[in-house]
Amino acid sequence: MRDRLNSGSNNRDASAVRTSGGETAVRAIATLTAALVALPVISIVVLAAQPVPDLWPHLISYVLPGTLFDTLALLAGVAALTLAIGAGTAWLVTAHDFPGRGLLIWLMPMPLAIPTYIAAYVYVDLFEPLGLAHKMLGALMPMQQAAQWLPQLRSLPGAIFIIGLVLYPYVYLSARAMFQTQGLDALEAARVLGARPWAIAWRVTLPMARPALAVGLALVSLETLNDIGASEYLGVRTFTVSIFNTWLNRSSLPGAAQIAVLALILVALLVVLERQGRHHRTYAGAENPRTIRRRRIDGAKGWLATVVCLLPAVLGFAVPLLFLIRESLRRGLADHSRAALIADTLHSLSYAAIATLIALLLGLAVVLASRWRPGRLRTALGTIARAGYALPGLVLALGLLAPLLAVDNAANALARVTGLAAPGLLLIGSGAAVVIAYVVRFLAVPAGFIEAGFARIPRDYDDSAAISGASRLTTLRKVHLPLLTPALIGAAIIVFVDCLKELPATLLLRPMNVETLATSIYQYASRGSFEDGALAALLIVAASIGPVAWLARFSDVPDGPA
Amino acid sequence: MSNHHPARAALMFCAILFSAAPALAQSGEVNVYSYRESKLVQPLFDAFTKDTGIKVNIVSASSGLEQRIKTEGASSPADVLLTVDIGRIDEAVAAGISQPIKSEAVTKAVPAQYRDPNDNWTGISMRARVIYASKERVKQDAITYEELADPKWKGKICIRSGQHIYNNALFAAYLAHHGEAKTEEWLRGVKANLAQKPSGGDRETARDVAAAKCDLGIGNTYYWALMMNKDADKKPWAEATRVVLPTFAGGGTHVNLSGVLLIKTAPNRANGVKLIEWLLGDTAQQLYADANYEYPVRAGVAINPTIAGYGTLNPDKLPIADIAKQRKAAAALVDKVGFDN
Numbered sequence: 001m002r003d004r005l006n007s008g009s010n011n012r013d014a015s016a017v018r019t020s021g022g023e024t025a026v027r028a029i030a031t032l033t034a035a036l037v038a039l040p041v042i043s044i045v046v047l048a049a050q051p052v053p054d055l056w057p058h059l060i061s062y063v064l065p066g067t068l069f070d071t072l073a074l075l076a077g078v079a080a081l082t083l084a085i086g087a088g089t090a091w092l093v094t095a096h097d098f099p100g101r102g103l104l105i106w107l108m109p110m111p112l113a114i115p116t117y118i119a120a121y122v123y124v125d126l127f128e129p130l131g132l133a134h135k136m137l138g139a140l141m142p143m144q145q146a147a148q149w150l151p152q153l154r155s156l157p158g159a160i161f162i163i164g165l166v167l168y169p170y171v172y173l174s175a176r177a178m179f180q181t182q183g184l185d186a187l188e189a190a191r192v193l194g195a196r197p198w199a200i201a202w203r204v205t206l207p208m209a210r211p212a213l214a215v216g217l218a219l220v221s222l223e224t225l226n227d228i229g230a231s232e233y234l235g236v237r238t239f240t241v242s243i244f245n246t247w248l249n250r251s252s253l254p255g256a257a258q259i260a261v262l263a264l265i266l267v268a269l270l271v272v273l274e275r276q277g278r279h280h281r282t283y284a285g286a287e288n289p290r291t292i293r294r295r296r297i298d299g300a301k302g303w304l305a306t307v308v309c310l311l312p313a314v315l316g317f318a319v320p321l322l323f324l325i326r327e328s329l330r331r332g333l334a335d336h337s338r339a340a341l342i343a344d345t346l347h348s349l350s351y352a353a354i355a356t357l358i359a360l361l362l363g364l365a366v367v368l369a370s371r372w373r374p375g376r377l378r379t380a381l382g383t384i385a386r387a388g389y390a391l392p393g394l395v396l397a398l399g400l401l402a403p404l405l406a407v408d409n410a411a412n413a414l415a416r417v418t419g420l421a422a423p424g425l426l427l428i429g430s431g432a433a434v435v436i437a438y439v440v441r442f443l444a445v446p447a448g449f450i451e452a453g454f455a456r457i458p459r460d461y462d463d464s465a466a467i468s469g470a471s472r473l474t475t476l477r478k479v480h481l482p483l484l485t486p487a488l489i490g491a492a493i494i495v496f497v498d499c500l501k502e503l504p505a506t507l508l509l510r511p512m513n514v515e516t517l518a519t520s521i522y523q524y525a526s527r528g529s530f531e532d533g534a535l536a537a538l539l540i541v542a543a544s545i546g547p548v549a550w551l552a553r554f555s556d557v558p559d560g561p562a
Numbered sequence: 563m564s565n566h567h568p569a570r571a572a573l574m575f576c577a578i579l580f581s582a583a584p585a586l587a588q589s590g591e592v593n594v595y596s597y598r599e600s601k602l603v604q605p606l607f608d609a610f611t612k613d614t615g616i617k618v619n620i621v622s623a624s625s626g627l628e629q630r631i632k633t634e635g636a637s638s639p640a641d642v643l644l645t646v647d648i649g650r651i652d653e654a655v656a657a658g659i660s661q662p663i664k665s666e667a668v669t670k671a672v673p674a675q676y677r678d679p680n681d682n683w684t685g686i687s688m689r690a691r692v693i694y695a696s697k698e699r700v701k702q703d704a705i706t707y708e709e710l711a712d713p714k715w716k717g718k719i720c721i722r723s724g725q726h727i728y729n730n731a732l733f734a735a736y737l738a739h740h741g742e743a744k745t746e747e748w749l750r751g752v753k754a755n756l757a758q759k760p761s762g763g764d765r766e767t768a769r770d771v772a773a774a775k776c777d778l779g780i781g782n783t784y785y786w787a788l789m790m791n792k793d794a795d796k797k798p799w800a801e802a803t804r805v806v807l808p809t810f811a812g813g814g815t816h817v818n819l820s821g822v823l824l825i826k827t828a829p830n831r832a833n834g835v836k837l838i839e840w841l842l843g844d845t846a847q848q849l850y851a852d853a854n855y856e857y858p859v860r861a862g863v864a865i866n867p868t869i870a871g872y873g874t875l876n877p878d879k880l881p882i883a884d885i886a887k888q889r890k891a892a893a894a895l896v897d898k899v900g901f902d903n
Contacts (some may be wrong), residue, residue, distance in 0.1 A: 062897035112671035129773030154761040235761025523599040
């Protein structure tokens, strides 16, 4: 009955079909999701609203210029490096055949499994004077002279290099998904017209892949912006480092919140600029989802392609992995209790799995709501739902404290009134807080992936389904979800791995007596002997390898005619 | 509907996690929020449990615990907060989350200098901020902090970020001794003497000295001992250097405290006080200091041989509480002179 009434009011919408209870639920969930993400942002804004006399003149004179320069230079450098590596290798493995390609497809996304702070520690350890590289060079020349050849990794270029090496898979994965299916007609037309491969890449493929590259670069930039461990260690003063120093040493939490809000505004501006840039352009959809025909590269050129792809994977993945394996073997289980390690692993896996599932469902709801009823409000909801990714983990955790505890305290008050036993700290005492933090922080990933996936499903499909009388939920189940599977799996895996790696929010929000793998590594790193935590780090990598490999496999369409 | 299965699984997962929630206030337990890594204090707490039958629950983090306790408010399970530096002690007191300990055993065990005049906190152990000097290239035995700005060390000093809490406390102590103008001048002098941009940690500083990037590194006492005794890879870095205990001109060596606060809303106040008192007992003082290569705050407790080998520590006489008051100004000066640039 209610369905009928609703459908009456829906007729104003050109693409309206029967509205069901499920659909209303989806819309309600989308709104609640945006509210959930907005809560910590609002609480940071509230914190920032307190006046902090004298702080800003000081920040403007002495802190922000350097911070701004370092942040922008780091972002630009990492973006350029990840774009070059990510898009370049994605283009090579997608459109070409060369020796080792089958293996490379698995290897390329693997650096995702390596947290940036671990990469920073490993590289500094290996390449600083007295490290392995120095010793190896020392076999060829006097040690003093060998030291001259070592790179200065604790520097801005060093940070760009290290962070870029572990973050390029974000660009690689989104670029590859796009290269595989899009605009084959244009591509083949270019080939027939005799355009050279690089001309095709530059003038056809790259412009068409722009939305995908933008998604990948956005993820890279936000990860870079949020990084604290690697930046601080390498001596780069990013916004996040300034937020921390303002909070902890300049003793001004409101001031820190203000810088965080400033950073958030910057991020929003970047997003808007990017969207403006894409405005009024259409991008190839999935109307012609044929497999790309791979071009064979023979001989020396083929091997060159192999090396070009192999290098980032080796530097971003194999080197840190081998380092962790070596340190784990040397230390054995010495400082770990096996039971504790198993417990830590289980905590990590269950928090990450639950958060991934919830993030996926909420991300789907948010995108669906705007697919079904496009409009400013829905677009705004979608944008808000992604804001969590722009906040550094610890800022997000601080922002979540107040709302989460408001719920906990309300539950206790309610219990007191009704005479029930007080539940104590329901959310923060149970690990639910950690899961909520992960969901809020990483929701942008499924939202972005699913939206990009939907963008490639023509609305004609929806209309055809509607005409044949299918409800929206049926259309979702039978048409959309099958087409969205790659996007869903890709998003799930990235969120899962990101959750495993997440440190600052986990540290602050986890319940008593609970450690995860990441917090366990931190325990050692904060004593300055990060290698003692190598085994825990290795477990994070091990837990990530499976999903990432699956991602790699999934992103490879079956062999087309070569 | 196909969505039911994952949803049910998620619910089950949640149920499992929720059930792990520890009970709030129970007799026979004490809840510790710790800035010191739980792995490091666990053996100590195990000993406490063995002694007293009181179970210790712990959550450790690197920052934000004051905010968490403050927001948790009346429902906070926190009884005591364990910190590794005076900055966090100061912030916790400023946040109004502490209460006086009111224990005669504590006032008797700890010299007034290492306690809060208002009894909200007490130190448990100390570390000194010292110099790792190159054995090969530095012959001078006594070095003052003031001297670090002397141009004779131009290009010869390595240090981590000036905003790091350890340096922040050292600079705050300098401020407390010399005032703002002189401290600014000194910081500019030290900055001019740096061999490289501040970065890395204290161990990297030792490594840089060992690798002849610089002659003097600034670091904490326990890092050197850890490298020397616990880490075969890093042992050469410690071996290439010797620890010099610097002093303020006419004063002593700068020490920082690992301290403990009693939380205002402590549901197990008595157990919290018992834990604090226990931590200041002879056994715990020795255990705690030994495990971390720190100096015990209680007089008469044996000092670990490695750190005793640095020479006799003559801690600066400035009350820690006075140093903590200068933290903010020290951070501002670091910005002003562009120490980390």
